[in-house]
Amino acid sequence: MRWSRAFIPTLKEAPSEAIAPSHQLLVRGGFIRQVAAGIYEFLPLGLKVLKKIENIVREEMNKAGAQEVLLTVLNPRELWEETGRWELYGDELFKLQDRHGRDFCLGPTHEEEITDLVRKEVKSYKDLPLILYQIQTKFRDEKRPRFGLIRAREFLMKDAYSFDTDYKGAEEAYNLMGETYERIFSRIGLKYLRVLADTGQIGGKKSEEFVALTPYGEAKVAHCEKCGYAANAEIVPVQKPTPEGEEEKPLQKVHTPNVRTIEELAKFLNVPPRKILKSLLYIVEGKPVLVLIRGDREVDENKLERVLGTDNFRLATDEEIKEILGTERGFVGPINLPEGKVERILWDNSLYGVKNLVVAANEPHYHYINANPGRDFEYGEFYDLAEVQEGDPCPECGAPLRLSRGLEIGHIFLLGTRYSEPMQAYFVDRDGKEKPIVMGCYGIGVSRLMSAIVEQSYDENGIIWPINVAPFELEILPLNVTDEKQMEVAEKLYKEALNRGIDVIIDDRDERAGFKFKDADLIGIPVRIVVGRKVKDGLVEIQIRKTGERFDVPIEEALDKFEELKKELQKA
RNA sequence: CGGGGCGUAGCUCAGGUGGCAGAGCGCUGGCAUCGGGAGCCAGAGGUCGCGGGUUCAAGUCCCGCCGCCCCGACCA
Structure with a gap:
C-alpha cells in the first residue's frame, strides 16, 4: 500500500x-x-x-x-x-x-x-x-x-x-x-x-x-x-466471619443530627465502619425488602438477584423510605420497624456473630450504639449478598484473593x-x-x-499492535520524497517486501519527517524502515515501535533483519 | 431505565448583562523547509442540533423534542 x-x-x-x-x-x-x-x-x-x-x-x-x-x-x-x-x-x-x-x-x-x-x-x-x-x-x-x-x-x-x-x-x-x-x-x-x-x-x-x-x-x-x-x-462466595467474643454492652440511643452515610457516622461516633449495620431498603416486585449488611461491605446486586429470584428490584427512593418506614435516608434500621410494613429482611453473612453495633433508630437523626442482634432485635435469614473485596479469603484455599x-x-x-x-x-x-x-x-x-x-497495548504516541494483528507489519518511511536516491532505495525495498509477501506500507507522502513519524506511531505499525541521508553510506534505520529501539543496517540486509524481528515479535 | 453533562466551521473549543459569527489546528493556492504534527503569505469553509415562544433584535432568555457522552444496573 x-x-x-x-x-x-x-x-x-x-x-x-x-x-x-x-x-x-x-x-x-x-x-x-x-x-x-x-x-x-x-x-x-x-x-x-x-x-x-x-x-x-x-x-x-x-x-x-x-x-x-x-x-x-x-x-x-x-x-x-x-x-x-x-x-x-x-x-x-x-x-x-x-x-x-x-x-x-x-x-x-x-x-x-x-x-x-x-x-x-x-x-x-x-x-x-x-x-x-x-x-x-x-x-x-x-x-x-x-x-x-x-x-x-x-x-x-x-x-x-x-x-x-x-x-x-x-x-x-x-x-x-x-x-x-x-x-x-x-x-x-x-x-x-x-x-x-x-x-x-x-x-x-x-x-x-x-x-x-x-x-x-x-x-x-x-x-x-x-x-x-x-x-x-x-x-x-464470601464466607461468614468467625463470631466475635466481645461482651454485650448496654444499648444506648444517641443523637446523630444529619449524620447519614457510613463514613460520616464512623467519624462522628469514632467507630470503624465494620461496627456499623447498614440497612438498605429495596423495592422488590413492588414490595419493600430490607437488606442488612456490615458497614464496610457493599451489596452485590447479582447475588441479591439470585437470592430474590427476580431482577425486578431497585433501591427505594427517599420518598418511599418516608412513606413506608416513616424515617429518612440514613436513618433506616431493623429496630423499631413499623409493624407489617416490610415484606422480608435479608441478612448478609458479614453480620454473623458481630456484637455492639451502631444501628439507625428508624427515627430521623438518631442511632443506637451497642445494639446486639438477638438481644435488641431479631436475627433473620442469612445469605451471601456481599461484593467480594480484595484480600477476602479464597473459597478454595483461604489465601487472600486479588x-x-x-x-x-x-x-x-x-x-x-x-x-x-x-x-x-x-x-x-x-x-x-x-x-x-x-x-x-x-x-x-x-x-x-x-x-x-x-x-492492553498503547502509549502516549498511539497504538502498539501485536504483529499478528497489525494493519501492516512493516512501514517504509522515506524522509525526503524529493531526494531521488532516498526514493530509489525506498521503492526498491518496498517492491522487494511485496515480493516476499510482507504486509507493507510505504509512506510516500510529501510531508515533513515529524509528521510522518507521528502518523506511523499513532496507527501502531510494529516495525519501520527509515530511509534517510545515510543511504549514501548504504545504510537505512530500523525502528521498533514497542521498544523504541533503532539501529542502522545495510540496505540489502534490511528485509532479512525485518523477518528476523518479526519472528521475535511473534514469540513475545 | 434512574442520575449528571454536552450539542457553534472537518477536529478541539471561545463567544458576561440579548445588538455584524470567532480562534487554533486541518483544508486549498503560494513561499520556505525536510529526523518528531515547525514557519510565513493569501483563501475557502456556518441552517450556531431541530421546532415553537418572548423581543425592535436570540448562538445567548423560556418551553418542547432529538442526538451524543459520562456514572449505575445488563452483555461478547
Whole structure:
C-alpha cells in the first residue's frame, strides 16, 4: 500500500466524546468512525485488523474440527417464541416487521436458529458430535453502548455451538473449546484470565469467561495466586466471619443530627465502619425488602438477584423510605420497624456473630450504639449478598484473593438441554430411543477484541499492535520524497517486501519527517524502515515501535533483519 | 431505565448583562523547509442540533423534542 493513495484519515486530537484509550486511538488512527451510539464503521485500516483477528479465530476453530456456517441476521419471531426468548430477551432485541406485518428480530445470538437447523437435519447418534460456528454481525439494543467497540449495539461475534449425544461428550466439546480459546487469545497477544462465571440469561450448567485484563474493563474478577482459583467477582462466595467474643454492652440511643452515610457516622461516633449495620431498603416486585449488611461491605446486586429470584428490584427512593418506614435516608434500621410494613429482611453473612453495633433508630437523626442482634432485635435469614473485596479469603484455599478489572472477550457455556428440549431437537440413540441433544455454546467478541488489544497495548504516541494483528507489519518511511536516491532505495525495498509477501506500507507522502513519524506511531505499525541521508553510506534505520529501539543496517540486509524481528515479535 | 453533562466551521473549543459569527489546528493556492504534527503569505469553509415562544433584535432568555457522552444496573 502507498500511503499517498490510502484512505487513512488520522486525527491530531481525540474526538471529545471518546474517553476510553482504545476508543480515542481507534478513531484518531482512522480505524473506525461512529455513525450512531454503539454503531461504528470500519475504515480500511480497521477492517484489515478485524480480518486478521477473524482469521486467527477461524484457523483455530477449524483446527479444533469446528465447521463454519453463516446463519441469518433476520430471524422470524416464531423461532424465538419456542424458547420464550421473544419476551425474555426484552428491549435488547431489535424487532421489525416485513410488508405483511410478520415479526422478525435482528439476531442478537443464534441458539434458536442453529438448534432449528440441527433438529431438522440431525436424526441419529451417527450424525453426532458436531461443532458449528459462524463469524457474523450481531445486533443488541444495549441499554448503554459504551467505549467505542467495547460495548456496541452492532458488533462482530464468533459464535459456536456444540451438539453431543450425552453430557460426557458435551463436556469434551466444552473443554476443547476452552483450549481453543486459550490458543486464540495467546496468538493475538492478549493478557487474559480464564474465570468461572454465572450462566446468566443464556442458561445452562457451567460456564467460564475469558477476561482481558485492563483497567477500562467492565468485569470484576477475583483470582488466587496461591491455588489458581479465578472467578467473576459476582459468583465468589464470601464466607461468614468467625463470631466475635466481645461482651454485650448496654444499648444506648444517641443523637446523630444529619449524620447519614457510613463514613460520616464512623467519624462522628469514632467507630470503624465494620461496627456499623447498614440497612438498605429495596423495592422488590413492588414490595419493600430490607437488606442488612456490615458497614464496610457493599451489596452485590447479582447475588441479591439470585437470592430474590427476580431482577425486578431497585433501591427505594427517599420518598418511599418516608412513606413506608416513616424515617429518612440514613436513618433506616431493623429496630423499631413499623409493624407489617416490610415484606422480608435479608441478612448478609458479614453480620454473623458481630456484637455492639451502631444501628439507625428508624427515627430521623438518631442511632443506637451497642445494639446486639438477638438481644435488641431479631436475627433473620442469612445469605451471601456481599461484593467480594480484595484480600477476602479464597473459597478454595483461604489465601487472600486479588481483584482485577477486565473485559469479557469470550464466554463458554455447557448448555445441556436448555434449548434442545423446548425446541425438540432430538436424535435417536444407539438403543433406539429418542433423546435431546446435549449442547454447548461458545462466543468471542471479535470486534471487541480489537479494543481489548489496544487497551492492553498503547502509549502516549498511539497504538502498539501485536504483529499478528497489525494493519501492516512493516512501514517504509522515506524522509525526503524529493531526494531521488532516498526514493530509489525506498521503492526498491518496498517492491522487494511485496515480493516476499510482507504486509507493507510505504509512506510516500510529501510531508515533513515529524509528521510522518507521528502518523506511523499513532496507527501502531510494529516495525519501520527509515530511509534517510545515510543511504549514501548504504545504510537505512530500523525502528521498533514497542521498544523504541533503532539501529542502522545495510540496505540489502534490511528485509532479512525485518523477518528476523518479526519472528521475535511473534514469540513475545 | 434512574442520575449528571454536552450539542457553534472537518477536529478541539471561545463567544458576561440579548445588538455584524470567532480562534487554533486541518483544508486549498503560494513561499520556505525536510529526523518528531515547525514557519510565513493569501483563501475557502456556518441552517450556531431541530421546532415553537418572548423581543425592535436570540448562538445567548423560556418551553418542547432529538442526538451524543459520562456514572449505575445488563452483555461478547
